[in-house]
Amino acid sequence: MRIDIVTKEFPPEIYGGAGVHVAELSRVLAQHVELRVRAFGAPRPEDYHGATVNSYNVPADLADANPAIQTLGVDLSIVPDIAGADVVHSHTWYANMAGHLASLLHGIPHVLSAHSLEPLRPWKAEQLGGGYAVSSWAEKTAYEAAAAIIAVSDGMRQDILKSYPNVDPARVKVVHNGIDVSQWTRDEGEDAVRTLGINPEKPSVVFVGRNTRQKGVPYLLQAAAKLPADVQLVLCLGAADTPALAEQTNKLIAELQSQREGVILIERMLPRAELIQVLSHATAFACPSIYEPLGIVNLEAMACGAAVVASATGGIPEVVKDGETGLLVAIEQLTDGTGTPLDPDKFVNDFADALIKVVEDPAKARAMGVAGRARVEEHFSWESIAETTLEVYRSVLK
Numbered sequence: 001m002r003i004d005i006v007t008k009e010f011p012p013e014i015y016g017g018a019g020v021h022v023a024e025l026s027r028v029l030a031q032h033v034e035l036r037v038r039a040f041g042a043p044r045p046e047d048y049h050g051a052t053v054n055s056y057n058v059p060a061d062l063a064d065a066n067p068a069i070q071t072l073g074v075d076l077s078i079v080p081d082i083a084g085a086d087v088v089h090s091h092t093w094y095a096n097m098a099g100h101l102a103s104l105l106h107g108i109p110h111v112l113s114a115h116s117l118e119p120l121r122p123w124k125a126e127q128l129g130g131g132y133a134v135s136s137w138a139e140k141t142a143y144e145a146a147a148a149i150i151a152v153s154d155g156m157r158q159d160i161l162k163s164y165p166n167v168d169p170a171r172v173k174v175v176h177n178g179i180d181v182s183q184w185t186r187d188e189g190e191d192a193v194r195t196l197g198i199n200p201e202k203p204s205v206v207f208v209g210r211n212t213r214q215k216g217v218p219y220l221l222q223a224a225a226k227l228p229a230d231v232q233l234v235l236c237l238g239a240a241d242t243p244a245l246a247e248q249t250n251k252l253i254a255e256l257q258s259q260r261e262g263v264i265l266i267e268r269m270l271p272r273a274e275l276i277q278v279l280s281h282a283t284a285f286a287c288p289s290i291y292e293p294l295g296i297v298n299l300e301a302m303a304c305g306a307a308v309v310a311s312a313t314g315g316i317p318e319v320v321k322d323g324e325t326g327l328l329v330a331i332e333q334l335t336d337g338t339g340t341p342l343d344p345d346k347f348v349n350d351f352a353d354a355l356i357k358v359v360e361d362p363a364k365a366r367a368m369g370v371a372g373r374a375r376v377e378e379h380f381s382w383e384s385i386a387e388t389t390l391e392v393y394r395s396v397l398k
Helices: 017-029 067-080 092-106 122-128 131-145 156-162 191-195 217-225 245-261 272-280 296-303 344-359 362-379 382-397
Strands: 002-007 034-040 051-056 085-090 110-116 149-152 173-174 204-211 234-242 263-266 286-287 306-309 325-327
Touching: 002 017, 002 092, 002 263, 017 051, 017 085, 017 296, 034 067, 034 122, 051 067, 067 092, 067 122, 067 131, 085 382, 092 131, 110 131, 110 382, 131 156, 131 306, 149 156, 149 306, 149 382, 156 173, 191 272, 204 217, 204 245, 204 272, 204 296, 217 234, 217 245, 217 344, 234 245, 234 272, 245 263, 245 296, 245 362, 245 382, 272 296, 286 296, 286 344, 296 306, 296 362, 306 344, 306 362, 325 344
Parallel strands: 002 034, 002 085, 034 051, 085 110, 110 149, 149 173, 204 234, 204 286, 234 263, 286 306, 306 325
Antiparallel strands: none
């Protein structure tokens, strides 16, 4: 069986959970099928753990086009090369149209994995302008025609059926994200954290993620102002999606740094070994997302033995067990697609209370971390996820 995976992100160009997912899934799938990965970006090594990798840049004549149009240009350049595949599997809207058109052109089933949904990310219009309407059209068209849709959580499955009511529920399968537990394991060394300015002898709250609306960074920054004075806040924070969000978060960070010590801002993607050490020293890992289909970063934190404090939205409750591997913070949200808390002040206060409860009881936090590691090992290994994904492929070939 030949499977062609189409993805925007692939090593070494990874900036989010979807990219991590595709890289790990490809590593394991290549042991079972003939796997060809078709990835956006500059040329990269053509062999990845047995998978054949081809890279595709934006066509030169679209260099100045809207990013959404550039994406469609890459998709079109990929479509002819998928000839001969048994199944095409696309990840995120960026790749969905390549999968959809290849399905039509070559007469093969299109499976797509849902890592996020455009209707639930309306703030992307701030970035893409009219390109957001293009990305929304591309996603909707692909979802309604796909032979099967893989949702990374049951919460995501519900969101898909709500956002796209014309999709047959029988075609939407739940296959959770996973993690390589052999790579993500606790490291209590101190060299990396001390170099980054983190004091391993003091409690810390750690955040890792992109600075997008969905990650809820401003809510965390407001909650952090209420933490005990000796608690460090470590922000491994990617670039903001928009100038407005950058201005908002920069102002909140500056205010925090003027009020308290131990606010550590890391504005680069840390190598895995350094990130593992940061997570291993976290008293609490914070995930204040207002939209999160599953959240691989929570799995990474749990694998490193950190207690997780997270908003109870999307697929997060399928990962974090409240009171066992961390604490879930209830959040009532607008139903307009933005996910905005109905009562932002209450959410901030509740999130702060949960963080304080964890950092003030380090023994309990450590026990939650141990339970989190056990849960990851038992339920989220890539080997089991790859086998379930293969079952989806087989189902669309019958």
